[in-house]
Amino acid sequence: MTVTDNALHAALAPPASRIRLVVSDMDGTLLTPEKQITHHSLAAVQALKDAGIPLCLVSSRPPAGIEMYFDVLKLGTSYGALNGGTIFNADGTVRSRLALDPEAVQDALDMLKVHHLDAWLFRGHEWLVDNETGAYVESERQILRMDPQVVSSFAGSTTGVGKITGSSTDYGAVARQEAEIGMLLQGRASVARSSEWFLDITPLEANKGHALRLLAAQYGVDPSEVACIGDMDNDVPMFKAAGLSIAMGQAPDWVAAQAHFVTASNTQEGWSKAIQDLVLPRVVSGA
Template sequence: MTVTENALHAALAPPASRIRLVVSDMDGTLLTPEKQVTHRTLAAVQALKEAGIPLCLVSSRPPGGIEMYFDVLGLHTPYGALNGGTILNADRTVRSQLALDPGAVQDTLDMLKVHDLDAWLFRGHEWLVDNATGAYVEPERKTVRIEPQIVSSFAGSLSGIGKITGSSADYDAVARQEAEIGMLLEGRASVARSSQWFLDITPLDANKGNAVRELAAFYGIDPSEVACIGDMDNDVPMFKVAGLSIAMGQASDRVASQAHFTTAANTDEGWAKAIESLVLPRAVSLNDQPTSPSAVAPGTPGGA
Protein backbone atom coordinates (compact mmCIF):
# COMPACT_ATOMS: atom_id res chain seq x y z
CA MET A 1 0.00 0.00 0.00
CA THR A 2 1.04 3.60 -0.56
CA VAL A 3 1.49 6.08 2.27
CA THR A 4 -1.96 7.49 1.50
CA GLU A 5 -3.54 4.05 1.51
CA ASN A 6 -1.87 3.19 4.81
CA ALA A 7 -3.19 6.44 6.24
CA LEU A 8 -6.72 5.62 5.06
CA HIS A 9 -6.54 2.23 6.71
CA ALA A 10 -5.12 3.63 9.93
CA ALA A 11 -7.94 6.18 10.12
CA LEU A 12 -10.70 3.55 10.10
CA ALA A 13 -12.87 3.24 13.19
CA PRO A 14 -12.36 -0.05 15.06
CA PRO A 15 -14.32 -2.98 13.62
CA ALA A 16 -17.65 -3.77 15.23
CA SER A 17 -17.77 -6.47 17.88
CA ARG A 18 -21.46 -7.30 17.25
CA ILE A 19 -22.85 -8.23 13.84
CA ARG A 20 -26.56 -8.77 13.12
CA LEU A 21 -26.65 -8.52 9.31
CA VAL A 22 -24.33 -9.35 6.40
CA VAL A 23 -24.50 -7.42 3.14
CA SER A 24 -22.44 -8.90 0.33
CA ASP A 25 -21.33 -8.07 -3.17
CA MET A 26 -21.67 -10.90 -5.71
CA ASP A 27 -19.21 -10.90 -8.62
CA GLY A 28 -15.65 -11.25 -7.40
CA THR A 29 -16.92 -11.84 -3.87
CA LEU A 30 -19.67 -14.37 -3.19
CA LEU A 31 -19.14 -15.97 -6.61
CA THR A 32 -16.08 -17.66 -8.07
CA PRO A 33 -14.59 -16.30 -11.32
CA GLU A 34 -16.79 -18.88 -13.09
CA LYS A 35 -19.87 -17.33 -11.40
CA GLN A 36 -20.39 -20.40 -9.23
CA VAL A 37 -21.23 -20.83 -5.55
CA THR A 38 -18.93 -23.30 -3.79
CA HIS A 39 -19.99 -25.94 -1.26
CA ARG A 40 -18.01 -24.13 1.42
CA THR A 41 -19.84 -20.89 0.63
CA LEU A 42 -23.19 -22.68 0.92
CA ALA A 43 -22.10 -24.06 4.29
CA ALA A 44 -21.17 -20.54 5.42
CA VAL A 45 -24.57 -19.22 4.29
CA GLN A 46 -26.23 -21.98 6.30
CA ALA A 47 -24.08 -21.11 9.32
CA LEU A 48 -25.28 -17.50 9.11
CA LYS A 49 -28.87 -18.69 9.00
CA GLU A 50 -28.35 -20.89 12.06
CA ALA A 51 -26.76 -17.95 13.88
CA GLY A 52 -29.81 -15.77 13.13
CA ILE A 53 -27.88 -13.45 10.81
CA PRO A 54 -29.67 -12.47 7.56
CA LEU A 55 -27.65 -12.27 4.35
CA CYS A 56 -28.60 -9.59 1.81
CA LEU A 57 -27.05 -9.22 -1.64
CA VAL A 58 -26.18 -5.85 -3.20
CA SER A 59 -24.79 -5.83 -6.72
CA SER A 60 -24.34 -3.74 -9.82
CA ARG A 61 -26.38 -6.46 -11.55
CA PRO A 62 -29.99 -5.87 -12.61
CA PRO A 63 -32.61 -7.57 -10.40
CA GLY A 64 -32.84 -10.75 -12.48
CA GLY A 65 -29.10 -11.27 -12.31
CA ILE A 66 -29.34 -11.38 -8.52
CA GLU A 67 -32.55 -13.37 -8.24
CA MET A 68 -31.10 -16.22 -10.32
CA TYR A 69 -29.01 -17.26 -7.28
CA PHE A 70 -31.75 -17.16 -4.67
CA ASP A 71 -32.79 -20.80 -4.96
CA VAL A 72 -29.29 -22.24 -4.66
CA LEU A 73 -28.48 -19.92 -1.74
CA GLY A 74 -31.85 -20.37 -0.07
CA LEU A 75 -32.31 -16.61 0.30
CA HIS A 76 -35.56 -14.92 1.27
CA THR A 77 -34.22 -11.47 2.10
CA PRO A 78 -34.42 -8.00 0.52
CA TYR A 79 -31.65 -7.06 -1.90
CA GLY A 80 -30.15 -4.15 -3.81
CA ALA A 81 -29.75 -4.07 -7.59
CA LEU A 82 -28.05 -1.54 -9.90
CA ASN A 83 -25.46 -0.69 -7.22
CA GLY A 84 -28.18 -0.14 -4.65
CA GLY A 85 -30.27 2.23 -6.74
CA THR A 86 -33.16 -0.23 -6.68
CA ILE A 87 -34.03 -1.99 -3.42
CA LEU A 88 -36.36 -4.95 -3.70
CA ASN A 89 -38.30 -6.89 -1.11
CA ALA A 90 -37.91 -10.61 -0.52
CA ASP A 91 -40.95 -11.22 -2.74
CA ARG A 92 -39.12 -9.40 -5.58
CA THR A 93 -41.38 -6.35 -5.54
CA VAL A 94 -39.69 -2.95 -5.73
CA ARG A 95 -39.22 -1.28 -2.36
CA SER A 96 -37.50 1.89 -3.62
CA GLN A 97 -35.77 3.02 -6.78
CA LEU A 98 -33.79 6.01 -8.00
CA ALA A 99 -33.22 7.32 -11.52
CA LEU A 100 -30.58 9.47 -13.19
CA ASP A 101 -31.42 12.94 -14.42
CA PRO A 102 -31.87 12.77 -18.23
CA GLY A 103 -29.22 15.46 -18.64
CA ALA A 104 -26.71 13.34 -16.75
CA VAL A 105 -27.63 10.37 -18.94
CA GLN A 106 -26.96 12.34 -22.11
CA ASP A 107 -23.69 13.76 -20.81
CA THR A 108 -22.52 10.27 -19.92
CA LEU A 109 -23.50 8.83 -23.28
CA ASP A 110 -21.61 11.61 -25.04
CA MET A 111 -18.46 10.92 -23.01
CA LEU A 112 -18.62 7.17 -23.52
CA LYS A 113 -19.05 7.62 -27.27
CA VAL A 114 -16.10 10.00 -27.56
CA HIS A 115 -13.85 7.57 -25.70
CA ASP A 116 -15.09 4.42 -27.51
CA LEU A 117 -16.72 2.71 -24.56
CA ASP A 118 -19.90 0.73 -25.24
CA ALA A 119 -22.90 2.09 -23.36
CA TRP A 120 -25.71 0.09 -21.77
CA LEU A 121 -28.79 1.56 -20.12
CA PHE A 122 -30.73 -0.18 -17.35
CA ARG A 123 -34.31 0.75 -16.49
CA GLY A 124 -36.24 -1.53 -14.15
CA HIS A 125 -35.88 -4.98 -15.68
CA GLU A 126 -34.86 -3.55 -19.08
CA TRP A 127 -31.32 -3.72 -20.47
CA LEU A 128 -30.92 -1.40 -23.47
CA VAL A 129 -28.00 -1.90 -25.85
CA ASP A 130 -27.20 -0.04 -29.07
CA ASN A 131 -24.25 -2.22 -30.12
CA ALA A 132 -25.29 -5.87 -30.13
CA THR A 133 -21.79 -6.97 -31.16
CA GLY A 134 -20.06 -5.22 -28.23
CA ALA A 135 -17.36 -7.38 -26.64
CA TYR A 136 -19.17 -7.87 -23.35
CA VAL A 137 -22.81 -8.16 -24.46
CA GLU A 138 -22.83 -11.92 -24.95
CA PRO A 139 -20.82 -12.72 -21.79
CA GLU A 140 -23.14 -10.47 -19.77
CA ARG A 141 -26.23 -12.06 -21.31
CA LYS A 142 -24.97 -15.47 -20.21
CA THR A 143 -23.96 -14.21 -16.78
CA VAL A 144 -27.22 -12.50 -15.79
CA ARG A 145 -29.51 -14.57 -18.04
CA ILE A 146 -31.31 -11.52 -19.34
CA GLU A 147 -31.86 -10.73 -23.00
CA PRO A 148 -30.73 -7.25 -24.05
CA GLN A 149 -33.16 -5.01 -25.86
CA ILE A 150 -31.32 -3.87 -28.99
CA VAL A 151 -32.10 -0.27 -29.97
CA SER A 152 -30.87 1.77 -32.90
CA SER A 153 -30.50 4.83 -30.69
CA PHE A 154 -30.84 5.77 -27.05
CA ALA A 155 -32.76 8.90 -28.03
CA GLY A 156 -36.11 8.81 -26.30
CA SER A 157 -34.80 6.44 -23.61
CA LEU A 158 -33.18 8.93 -21.26
CA SER A 159 -35.83 8.94 -18.53
CA GLY A 160 -36.13 6.48 -15.68
CA ILE A 161 -32.60 5.14 -16.12
CA GLY A 162 -31.31 3.44 -12.97
CA LYS A 163 -27.82 2.71 -14.23
CA ILE A 164 -25.52 3.30 -17.18
CA THR A 165 -22.66 0.90 -17.76
CA GLY A 166 -19.70 1.77 -19.95
CA SER A 167 -17.67 -1.25 -21.05
CA SER A 168 -14.36 -1.76 -22.80
CA ALA A 169 -11.52 -4.27 -23.00
CA ASP A 170 -9.20 -1.27 -22.61
CA TYR A 171 -8.99 -1.33 -18.80
CA ASP A 172 -6.93 1.85 -18.67
CA ALA A 173 -9.60 3.69 -20.64
CA VAL A 174 -12.26 2.51 -18.20
CA ALA A 175 -10.14 3.74 -15.28
CA ARG A 176 -9.59 7.11 -16.96
CA GLN A 177 -13.31 7.53 -17.58
CA GLU A 178 -14.03 6.75 -13.95
CA ALA A 179 -12.09 9.91 -13.13
CA GLU A 180 -13.25 12.07 -16.04
CA ILE A 181 -16.95 11.19 -15.93
CA GLY A 182 -16.76 11.37 -12.14
CA MET A 183 -15.62 14.98 -12.42
CA LEU A 184 -18.20 15.77 -15.11
CA LEU A 185 -21.07 14.41 -13.02
CA GLU A 186 -19.82 15.51 -9.61
CA GLY A 187 -22.84 16.27 -7.45
CA ARG A 188 -25.17 14.63 -9.99
CA ALA A 189 -24.28 10.93 -10.00
CA SER A 190 -22.17 8.19 -8.44
CA VAL A 191 -19.41 6.91 -10.74
CA ALA A 192 -17.37 3.79 -9.93
CA ARG A 193 -15.94 0.71 -11.61
CA SER A 194 -17.68 -2.57 -10.78
CA SER A 195 -14.89 -4.49 -12.57
CA GLN A 196 -11.85 -3.62 -14.63
CA TRP A 197 -14.00 -3.58 -17.76
CA PHE A 198 -17.25 -2.05 -16.41
CA LEU A 199 -17.85 1.54 -15.31
CA ASP A 200 -21.18 2.14 -13.57
CA ILE A 201 -22.96 5.48 -13.42
CA THR A 202 -25.90 5.58 -11.03
CA PRO A 203 -28.02 8.25 -9.30
CA LEU A 204 -26.08 10.22 -6.70
CA ASP A 205 -27.57 8.36 -3.74
CA ALA A 206 -27.64 5.04 -5.61
CA ASN A 207 -24.57 3.44 -4.13
CA LYS A 208 -23.97 0.43 -1.95
CA GLY A 209 -23.59 2.59 1.14
CA ASN A 210 -27.13 3.85 0.71
CA ALA A 211 -28.26 0.25 0.21
CA VAL A 212 -26.65 -0.79 3.50
CA ARG A 213 -28.50 2.00 5.31
CA GLU A 214 -31.84 0.95 3.78
CA LEU A 215 -31.32 -2.74 4.50
CA ALA A 216 -30.22 -2.03 8.06
CA ALA A 217 -33.32 0.11 8.59
CA PHE A 218 -35.46 -2.67 7.17
CA TYR A 219 -34.21 -4.97 9.93
CA GLY A 220 -34.40 -2.25 12.57
CA ILE A 221 -30.69 -2.15 13.31
CA ASP A 222 -27.89 0.39 13.04
CA PRO A 223 -25.42 0.16 10.12
CA SER A 224 -22.70 -0.30 12.73
CA GLU A 225 -24.10 -3.81 13.24
CA VAL A 226 -23.67 -4.72 9.57
CA ALA A 227 -20.76 -6.62 8.03
CA CYS A 228 -20.00 -5.94 4.36
CA ILE A 229 -17.84 -7.90 1.94
CA GLY A 230 -16.69 -6.71 -1.51
CA ASP A 231 -13.81 -6.37 -3.93
CA MET A 232 -14.21 -3.31 -6.16
CA ASP A 233 -14.38 0.49 -6.06
CA ASN A 234 -18.18 0.42 -6.03
CA ASP A 235 -18.03 -1.54 -2.75
CA VAL A 236 -16.13 1.20 -0.90
CA PRO A 237 -19.30 3.24 -0.09
CA MET A 238 -20.65 0.29 1.89
CA PHE A 239 -17.29 -0.19 3.61
CA LYS A 240 -17.60 3.39 4.86
CA VAL A 241 -21.04 2.76 6.33
CA ALA A 242 -20.71 -0.74 7.80
CA GLY A 243 -19.41 -1.59 11.24
CA LEU A 244 -17.27 -4.39 9.82
CA SER A 245 -15.80 -4.21 6.31
CA ILE A 246 -13.95 -7.00 4.53
CA ALA A 247 -12.13 -6.79 1.19
CA MET A 248 -11.53 -9.81 -0.98
CA GLY A 249 -7.95 -10.96 -1.50
CA GLN A 250 -7.81 -9.87 -5.13
CA ALA A 251 -9.04 -6.34 -4.36
CA SER A 252 -6.73 -3.48 -5.25
CA ASP A 253 -4.71 -1.85 -2.48
CA ARG A 254 -6.91 1.23 -2.83
CA VAL A 255 -10.03 -0.81 -2.07
CA ALA A 256 -8.40 -2.98 0.60
CA SER A 257 -7.06 0.06 2.45
CA GLN A 258 -10.64 1.14 3.16
CA ALA A 259 -11.70 -2.17 4.70
CA HIS A 260 -11.00 -3.41 8.21
CA PHE A 261 -9.79 -6.80 7.01
CA THR A 262 -8.73 -8.57 3.83
CA THR A 263 -9.70 -12.18 3.29
CA ALA A 264 -8.50 -14.66 0.66
CA ALA A 265 -9.36 -14.22 -3.03
CA ASN A 266 -12.54 -15.54 -4.62
CA THR A 267 -10.39 -18.27 -6.16
CA ASP A 268 -9.54 -19.51 -2.65
CA GLU A 269 -12.81 -19.54 -0.69
CA GLY A 270 -12.29 -15.96 0.48
CA TRP A 271 -15.99 -15.31 1.13
CA ALA A 272 -16.51 -18.42 3.22
CA LYS A 273 -13.28 -17.82 5.13
CA ALA A 274 -14.39 -14.28 5.97
CA ILE A 275 -17.74 -15.48 7.29
CA GLU A 276 -16.12 -18.25 9.32
CA SER A 277 -13.28 -16.26 10.87
CA LEU A 278 -14.52 -12.67 11.00
CA VAL A 279 -18.32 -12.60 11.00
CA LEU A 280 -19.56 -15.65 12.91
CA PRO A 281 -17.37 -14.93 15.98
CA ARG A 282 -19.13 -11.53 16.17
CA ALA A 283 -22.62 -12.82 15.35
CA VAL A 284 -25.55 -11.75 17.51
CA SER A 285 -28.86 -13.21 16.38
CA LEU A 286 -31.34 -10.71 15.01
CA ASN A 287 -33.94 -12.56 17.09
CA ASP A 288 -32.18 -11.42 20.26
CA GLN A 289 -33.29 -7.84 19.57
CA PRO A 290 -36.86 -6.47 19.57
CA THR A 291 -38.09 -5.86 16.06
CA SER A 292 -38.71 -2.25 15.08
CA PRO A 293 -41.74 -1.17 13.02
CA SER A 294 -39.49 -0.67 9.98
CA ALA A 295 -38.76 -4.38 9.94
CA VAL A 296 -42.32 -5.46 9.23
CA ALA A 297 -42.86 -3.57 6.00
CA PRO A 298 -43.91 -5.35 2.77
CA GLY A 299 -41.55 -8.19 1.93
CA THR A 300 -41.27 -9.48 5.50
CA PRO A 301 -37.73 -10.78 5.95
CA GLY A 302 -36.91 -14.42 6.36
CA GLY A 303 -33.69 -16.00 7.48
CA ALA A 304 -30.51 -15.86 5.43
Protein backbone atom coordinates in the same frame (compact mmCIF):
# COMPACT_ATOMS: atom_id res chain seq x y z
CA MET B 1 0.09 -0.61 -0.05
CA THR B 2 1.22 2.97 -0.59
CA VAL B 3 1.67 5.55 2.15
CA THR B 4 -1.73 6.95 1.20
CA ASP B 5 -3.32 3.50 1.44
CA ASN B 6 -1.76 2.97 4.86
CA ALA B 7 -3.09 6.32 6.00
CA LEU B 8 -6.59 5.43 4.81
CA HIS B 9 -6.47 2.18 6.72
CA ALA B 10 -5.08 3.79 9.88
CA ALA B 11 -7.95 6.31 9.88
CA LEU B 12 -10.66 3.63 10.06
CA ALA B 13 -12.82 3.38 13.15
CA PRO B 14 -12.35 0.12 15.09
CA PRO B 15 -14.28 -2.85 13.66
CA ALA B 16 -17.61 -3.75 15.22
CA SER B 17 -17.61 -6.34 17.96
CA ARG B 18 -21.26 -7.35 17.35
CA ILE B 19 -22.84 -8.22 13.99
CA ARG B 20 -26.57 -8.59 13.29
CA LEU B 21 -26.72 -8.32 9.45
CA VAL B 22 -24.42 -9.19 6.53
CA VAL B 23 -24.48 -7.30 3.21
CA SER B 24 -22.45 -8.84 0.40
CA ASP B 25 -21.35 -8.00 -3.10
CA MET B 26 -21.66 -10.80 -5.67
CA ASP B 27 -19.18 -10.74 -8.57
CA GLY B 28 -15.64 -11.16 -7.33
CA THR B 29 -16.93 -11.77 -3.83
CA LEU B 30 -19.63 -14.37 -3.20
CA LEU B 31 -19.17 -15.74 -6.74
CA THR B 32 -16.11 -17.48 -8.13
CA PRO B 33 -14.60 -16.21 -11.41
CA GLU B 34 -16.82 -18.81 -13.11
CA LYS B 35 -19.88 -17.19 -11.46
CA GLN B 36 -20.47 -20.18 -9.20
CA ILE B 37 -21.13 -20.47 -5.46
CA THR B 38 -18.93 -23.02 -3.74
CA HIS B 39 -20.06 -25.65 -1.25
CA HIS B 40 -18.05 -23.87 1.43
CA SER B 41 -19.89 -20.62 0.75
CA LEU B 42 -23.25 -22.40 0.85
CA ALA B 43 -22.27 -23.85 4.22
CA ALA B 44 -21.35 -20.36 5.43
CA VAL B 45 -24.72 -19.01 4.24
CA GLN B 46 -26.43 -21.77 6.23
CA ALA B 47 -24.30 -20.95 9.28
CA LEU B 48 -25.53 -17.35 9.10
CA LYS B 49 -29.12 -18.57 8.93
CA ASP B 50 -28.57 -20.87 11.89
CA ALA B 51 -27.17 -17.91 13.84
CA GLY B 52 -30.21 -15.79 12.94
CA ILE B 53 -28.22 -13.35 10.81
CA PRO B 54 -29.89 -12.12 7.59
CA LEU B 55 -27.77 -12.04 4.44
CA CYS B 56 -28.64 -9.37 1.85
CA LEU B 57 -27.05 -9.14 -1.58
CA VAL B 58 -26.16 -5.79 -3.17
CA SER B 59 -24.78 -5.79 -6.69
CA SER B 60 -24.29 -3.68 -9.78
CA ARG B 61 -26.26 -6.42 -11.55
CA PRO B 62 -29.86 -5.88 -12.68
CA PRO B 63 -32.45 -7.69 -10.57
CA ALA B 64 -32.64 -10.80 -12.75
CA GLY B 65 -28.90 -11.31 -12.34
CA ILE B 66 -29.33 -11.45 -8.57
CA GLU B 67 -32.57 -13.41 -8.40
CA MET B 68 -31.08 -16.25 -10.46
CA TYR B 69 -29.03 -17.33 -7.41
CA PHE B 70 -31.82 -17.28 -4.84
CA ASP B 71 -32.82 -20.91 -5.27
CA VAL B 72 -29.34 -22.31 -4.66
CA LEU B 73 -28.76 -19.87 -1.77
CA LYS B 74 -32.25 -20.43 -0.36
CA LEU B 75 -32.45 -16.74 0.38
CA GLY B 76 -35.62 -14.90 1.36
CA THR B 77 -34.23 -11.45 2.08
CA SER B 78 -34.41 -8.05 0.41
CA TYR B 79 -31.65 -7.08 -1.98
CA GLY B 80 -30.17 -4.12 -3.85
CA ALA B 81 -29.73 -4.08 -7.64
CA LEU B 82 -28.17 -1.56 -10.03
CA ASN B 83 -25.43 -0.71 -7.53
CA GLY B 84 -27.98 -0.19 -4.77
CA GLY B 85 -30.17 2.25 -6.66
CA THR B 86 -33.19 -0.06 -6.54
CA ILE B 87 -34.07 -2.03 -3.42
CA PHE B 88 -36.32 -5.04 -3.90
CA ASN B 89 -38.36 -6.92 -1.34
CA ALA B 90 -37.81 -10.67 -1.14
CA ASP B 91 -40.85 -11.26 -3.39
CA GLY B 92 -39.33 -9.13 -6.16
CA THR B 93 -41.49 -6.06 -5.65
CA VAL B 94 -39.77 -2.68 -5.61
CA ARG B 95 -39.19 -1.19 -2.18
CA SER B 96 -37.40 1.98 -3.32
CA ARG B 97 -36.03 3.24 -6.62
CA LEU B 98 -33.73 6.03 -7.76
CA ALA B 99 -33.24 7.23 -11.34
CA LEU B 100 -30.69 9.39 -13.13
CA ASP B 101 -31.65 12.84 -14.37
CA PRO B 102 -32.14 12.58 -18.17
CA GLU B 103 -29.63 15.39 -18.76
CA ALA B 104 -27.00 13.48 -16.77
CA VAL B 105 -27.80 10.37 -18.82
CA GLN B 106 -27.22 12.24 -22.07
CA ASP B 107 -23.98 13.81 -20.83
CA ALA B 108 -22.67 10.39 -19.80
CA LEU B 109 -23.68 8.81 -23.11
CA ASP B 110 -21.92 11.59 -25.03
CA MET B 111 -18.70 11.06 -23.05
CA LEU B 112 -18.79 7.28 -23.48
CA LYS B 113 -19.31 7.65 -27.22
CA VAL B 114 -16.44 10.13 -27.63
CA HIS B 115 -14.07 7.81 -25.77
CA HIS B 116 -15.26 4.65 -27.57
CA LEU B 117 -16.79 2.83 -24.61
CA ASP B 118 -19.92 0.77 -25.27
CA ALA B 119 -22.93 2.07 -23.36
CA TRP B 120 -25.74 0.04 -21.80
CA LEU B 121 -28.84 1.44 -20.11
CA PHE B 122 -30.72 -0.35 -17.33
CA ARG B 123 -34.30 0.65 -16.54
CA GLY B 124 -36.10 -1.60 -14.08
CA HIS B 125 -35.89 -5.05 -15.66
CA GLU B 126 -34.84 -3.65 -19.07
CA TRP B 127 -31.29 -3.85 -20.48
CA LEU B 128 -30.83 -1.62 -23.54
CA VAL B 129 -27.82 -1.78 -25.89
CA ASP B 130 -27.09 -0.04 -29.18
CA ASN B 131 -24.18 -2.30 -30.15
CA GLU B 132 -25.17 -5.94 -29.95
CA THR B 133 -21.68 -7.06 -30.99
CA GLY B 134 -19.93 -5.12 -28.21
CA ALA B 135 -17.08 -6.96 -26.50
CA TYR B 136 -18.99 -7.93 -23.36
CA VAL B 137 -22.60 -8.24 -24.52
CA GLU B 138 -22.53 -11.98 -25.17
CA SER B 139 -20.71 -12.84 -21.95
CA GLU B 140 -23.10 -10.64 -19.97
CA ARG B 141 -26.06 -12.25 -21.72
CA GLN B 142 -24.83 -15.64 -20.53
CA ILE B 143 -24.03 -14.43 -17.02
CA LEU B 144 -27.41 -12.71 -16.52
CA ARG B 145 -29.36 -15.29 -18.53
CA MET B 146 -31.31 -12.50 -20.17
CA ASP B 147 -31.32 -10.91 -23.61
CA PRO B 148 -30.70 -7.21 -24.11
CA GLN B 149 -33.15 -5.03 -25.98
CA VAL B 150 -31.23 -3.81 -29.03
CA VAL B 151 -32.01 -0.22 -30.04
CA SER B 152 -30.71 1.89 -32.91
CA SER B 153 -30.42 4.89 -30.62
CA PHE B 154 -30.87 5.73 -26.95
CA ALA B 155 -32.94 8.77 -27.90
CA GLY B 156 -36.22 8.62 -26.01
CA SER B 157 -34.78 6.17 -23.46
CA THR B 158 -33.12 8.60 -21.05
CA THR B 159 -35.89 8.71 -18.43
CA GLY B 160 -36.18 6.22 -15.58
CA VAL B 161 -32.60 5.00 -16.02
CA GLY B 162 -31.28 3.28 -12.91
CA LYS B 163 -27.79 2.60 -14.25
CA ILE B 164 -25.55 3.26 -17.23
CA THR B 165 -22.69 0.87 -17.79
CA GLY B 166 -19.74 1.79 -19.96
CA SER B 167 -17.54 -1.09 -21.09
CA SER B 168 -14.29 -1.56 -22.96
CA THR B 169 -11.45 -4.03 -23.34
CA ASP B 170 -9.16 -1.01 -22.83
CA TYR B 171 -8.99 -1.09 -19.03
CA GLY B 172 -6.98 2.13 -18.95
CA ALA B 173 -9.74 3.93 -20.83
CA VAL B 174 -12.32 2.67 -18.33
CA ALA B 175 -10.19 3.94 -15.44
CA ARG B 176 -9.70 7.33 -17.11
CA GLN B 177 -13.42 7.71 -17.71
CA GLU B 178 -14.12 6.89 -14.09
CA ALA B 179 -12.23 10.09 -13.29
CA GLU B 180 -13.41 12.22 -16.21
CA ILE B 181 -17.09 11.31 -16.12
CA GLY B 182 -16.93 11.46 -12.34
CA MET B 183 -15.84 15.10 -12.62
CA LEU B 184 -18.41 15.88 -15.32
CA LEU B 185 -21.27 14.44 -13.26
CA GLN B 186 -20.01 15.54 -9.84
CA GLY B 187 -23.03 16.29 -7.67
CA ARG B 188 -25.35 14.60 -10.17
CA ALA B 189 -24.36 10.91 -10.20
CA SER B 190 -22.20 8.25 -8.60
CA VAL B 191 -19.45 6.99 -10.93
CA ALA B 192 -17.36 3.93 -10.05
CA ARG B 193 -15.86 0.85 -11.69
CA SER B 194 -17.51 -2.46 -10.79
CA SER B 195 -14.67 -4.29 -12.56
CA GLU B 196 -11.67 -3.35 -14.66
CA TRP B 197 -13.86 -3.39 -17.78
CA PHE B 198 -17.15 -1.97 -16.45
CA LEU B 199 -17.86 1.62 -15.38
CA ASP B 200 -21.18 2.11 -13.58
CA ILE B 201 -22.98 5.45 -13.52
CA THR B 202 -25.90 5.57 -11.11
CA PRO B 203 -28.02 8.21 -9.35
CA LEU B 204 -26.06 10.28 -6.85
CA GLU B 205 -27.40 8.43 -3.81
CA ALA B 206 -27.43 5.09 -5.62
CA ASN B 207 -24.38 3.44 -4.14
CA LYS B 208 -23.87 0.41 -1.97
CA GLY B 209 -23.54 2.51 1.18
CA HIS B 210 -27.01 3.91 0.53
CA ALA B 211 -28.34 0.39 -0.02
CA LEU B 212 -26.68 -0.90 3.14
CA ARG B 213 -28.31 1.82 5.24
CA LEU B 214 -31.76 1.14 3.73
CA LEU B 215 -31.46 -2.61 4.25
CA ALA B 216 -30.20 -2.14 7.80
CA ALA B 217 -33.20 0.08 8.58
CA GLN B 218 -35.57 -2.49 7.10
CA TYR B 219 -34.17 -5.19 9.39
CA GLY B 220 -34.04 -2.92 12.42
CA VAL B 221 -30.25 -3.00 12.62
CA ASP B 222 -27.91 -0.06 13.12
CA PRO B 223 -25.27 0.19 10.35
CA SER B 224 -22.63 -0.14 13.06
CA GLU B 225 -23.81 -3.74 13.50
CA VAL B 226 -23.60 -4.62 9.78
CA ALA B 227 -20.75 -6.57 8.20
CA CYS B 228 -20.10 -6.10 4.50
CA ILE B 229 -17.86 -7.88 1.99
CA GLY B 230 -16.70 -6.63 -1.41
CA ASP B 231 -13.80 -6.31 -3.83
CA MET B 232 -14.05 -3.23 -6.06
CA ASP B 233 -14.29 0.56 -6.14
CA ASN B 234 -18.09 0.52 -6.00
CA ASP B 235 -17.94 -1.42 -2.71
CA VAL B 236 -16.08 1.34 -0.86
CA PRO B 237 -19.26 3.31 0.02
CA MET B 238 -20.61 0.30 1.93
CA PHE B 239 -17.22 -0.20 3.60
CA LYS B 240 -17.62 3.34 4.93
CA ALA B 241 -21.19 2.75 6.10
CA ALA B 242 -20.71 -0.61 7.85
CA GLY B 243 -19.41 -1.44 11.28
CA LEU B 244 -17.27 -4.27 9.90
CA SER B 245 -15.83 -4.17 6.38
CA ILE B 246 -14.01 -7.00 4.64
CA ALA B 247 -12.19 -6.83 1.30
CA MET B 248 -11.56 -9.85 -0.88
CA GLY B 249 -7.95 -10.91 -1.36
CA GLN B 250 -7.80 -9.84 -5.01
CA ALA B 251 -9.17 -6.35 -4.30
CA PRO B 252 -7.02 -3.42 -5.50
CA ASP B 253 -4.79 -2.05 -2.75
CA TRP B 254 -6.66 1.23 -2.39
CA VAL B 255 -9.95 -0.66 -1.96
CA ALA B 256 -8.44 -3.11 0.55
CA ALA B 257 -6.99 -0.19 2.49
CA GLN B 258 -10.49 1.05 3.26
CA ALA B 259 -11.65 -2.24 4.78
CA HIS B 260 -11.02 -3.43 8.33
CA PHE B 261 -9.85 -6.84 7.15
CA VAL B 262 -8.74 -8.61 3.98
CA THR B 263 -9.78 -12.21 3.43
CA ALA B 264 -8.55 -14.67 0.79
CA SER B 265 -9.44 -14.22 -2.87
CA ASN B 266 -12.57 -15.53 -4.58
CA THR B 267 -10.48 -18.39 -5.98
CA GLN B 268 -9.44 -19.43 -2.46
CA GLU B 269 -12.74 -19.51 -0.55
CA GLY B 270 -12.33 -15.94 0.66
CA TRP B 271 -16.05 -15.37 1.20
CA SER B 272 -16.65 -18.42 3.36
CA LYS B 273 -13.45 -17.74 5.32
CA ALA B 274 -14.59 -14.19 6.02
CA ILE B 275 -17.92 -15.43 7.37
CA GLN B 276 -16.36 -18.17 9.49
CA ASP B 277 -13.34 -16.24 10.80
CA LEU B 278 -14.55 -12.65 11.04
CA VAL B 279 -18.36 -12.53 11.11
CA LEU B 280 -19.63 -15.53 13.05
CA PRO B 281 -17.32 -14.97 16.06
CA ARG B 282 -18.90 -11.52 16.39
CA VAL B 283 -22.34 -13.09 16.35
CA VAL B 284 -21.59 -15.77 18.91
CA SER B 285 -19.77 -13.48 21.31
CA GLY B 286 -22.45 -10.81 21.30
CA ALA B 287 -19.81 -8.53 22.77
